[in-house]
Amino acid sequence: MIDYYKELFEKNKENLESGLQLEQIRQQGLKDFVRMGFPGNKMEKWKNFSTKSIQKNRYELNSIEERTKLDFFSKLSGLESPNTIIFNNGHCSYDFQIEESKNGVIFGSIKAVLAKYPEKVLKYFNKANKQNLNGFNAMNSAFAQDGFFLYVPENIKIDFPVLVTQNYNIDSYQLINNRNIIVLEDDASCEIVQIESSEVGNKAFANNITESFLGQNAQLTINKLQKYLGNTIVIESSFTKQKSGSNYSCNIATIGGNKLRNDIHVKLEGTNCFANINGGFVLDENNEVDNNVYIDHATPDCDSNQNFKGILDGKSKGAFTGYVLVRQDSQRTNAYQSNNNIVLSEKANISTNPFLEIYADDVKCSHGASIGRLDQNAMFYLRARGLSEEKSKELLLSAFAMEVFKDVTNTKFKEVVSKEIENKLLKD
Amino acid sequence: MELIKIRDLHVNIDNKEILKGFDLNINRGEVHAIMGPNGTGKSTLASALVGKPDYEVTKGEVIFKGKDLLEMEIEERALEGLFLAFQYPVEIPGVSMINFMKTVVDARREYRKEEPISPVDFLKLVKRSSELVGISDKMKGRAVNEGFSGGEKKKNEIFQMAMLQPDLAILDELDSGLDIDSLKQVAEAINKLRNENNAFLIITHYQRLLDYIVPDFVHIMNDGKIVKSGDKDLAKELESKGYDDIMGLN
Ligand SMILES: Nc1ncnc2c1ncn2[C@@H]1O[C@H](COP(=O)(O)OP(=O)(O)OP(=O)(O)O)[C@@H](O)[C@H]1O
């Protein structure tokens, strides 16, 4: 199968290249991909995510660019932003390519920015994801086609949340590799809302990477809604590097997903950083979601927090693995991790795995995990006030999942997420 | 007019018989008090009436507003106008009081085939009810009962009662946890809500509450059934003589 991708690469070389100056990165990516291949279940980090269904298909490189789908906007109810970029099947809608503002902000399709300012992009490309960590990351380096690029200069605060939407809807086996790069210089700040979805008939496989670079005291918030229908397979890897005093907050709401993996890597490289990673997932039927958070406390005096909550029904499978590495000199580290789940059906399954590797001695670390059922006393209390069993269940579960987003200040985003959770729960 | 008729009610918990032939009729406009030693089944009666799961009715019948109460789901009983102010209200993290009340009020309106309440009317209702009971705006913004003090939880039950205006309200040890001033305020609220169409069943250990909310009937319960009934003076007699004497055990 790896040979197939070598051929695919050769066949599309011209097409992929088109003056994008990524040749070295692509060659290295292909080499690493050929060397590592697809991760297998025997590898500790992949034991909750089988790659068999990916390996058995011959994915083509998708090159159909589309115009904005306006009906998609209607679903966003209130999240519309003057800073919006729309992707369909991995390609930036050609209505909008690049926007530069007077204060130096650059925002647009990474392809367009690369063509105009190659040095700005190459300075960061694969710099957070240095080693092509696994086969899928290497595959992305080899085949990356588009994605978004956001550059925020020193001291600039973007007032409106930036909106990035992605919708997958192809009825043949297509490979999508998006590469997103977010750069916040010192004291810059911004919020990005990402709405990712797919339609029931979609067969495309998306293997995306987001690299983020936070300068000193920079503040980045990512609020992401993932709602994949049908047989969509998605691997989303993010690599974030934080300089001193920076603050990274990442909140992911996952509504279903046939097969989804989130890999969130954060490296705290300066003192007094904070990384706050939260996720809520609601799964049913044959949904499969595997969340992995890797936090590297590489310097002293940093805090990190991971809070994930899952609701699992049907035959769904969920996993949360939280890695915390506290290096030897990283004194006065605070690292918290928690994963609580409610399992509603006998056939649903959740796997929760904390991995703490601590080499410093002055460290506060905690981790907690639970797998429970609905609180029957609370159910009785709500029903005794006149709410149906279904409504009571929905209220309790939704409150349970939404707790992870308690620090999210974007109320519109929370409303949309809350509505999506409600719909998913009431559908059952 | 008869509101509820409880006939020969037997209830088991874990195969142990707790209610052993309980009889009571309550008409609209009446206030009944039930007193009795710890563990005689007062809360069990309240829970069985509102339909708590695992409370197995082995015998007897309950007719509420002419309908068979025991056939109804928990929520149906509530929607028909039965309300329990819990002895131990449950904390529900993450569900805001206001959101909860709006959902509950609309569920009732839907049951009666009415339109959802308008935001303005809802806020008016909230304002009126919270002023009546004396709960703060802060409490309304918080999650249901979460982190409420014992007394606040009790007030919150009566706030919900004021919002929902049930036909029959069962108040289980409302007085425990309330300070003197709060007790007085809550009792006054109940007196204001009292009318010829509704009724109250008050479970209490103390005369104090009955000084404020004067009952039409007082019943003494022991070992799963009513052993003596009388008017408001029975409670006073009980206070001075104690259960053993009243129940004729001495
Ligand atoms: N879930 C349960 N499982 C087993 N026994 C129970 C349960 N709930 C109540 N009981 C028992 O039923 C009996 C009646 O309890 P209940 O709570 O109705 O008493 P009460 O009259 O309300 O007492 P108090 O005045 O102390 O509130 C007690 O012996 C109690 O231990």
Ligand SMILES: [Mg+2]
């Ligand atoms: Mg009791």
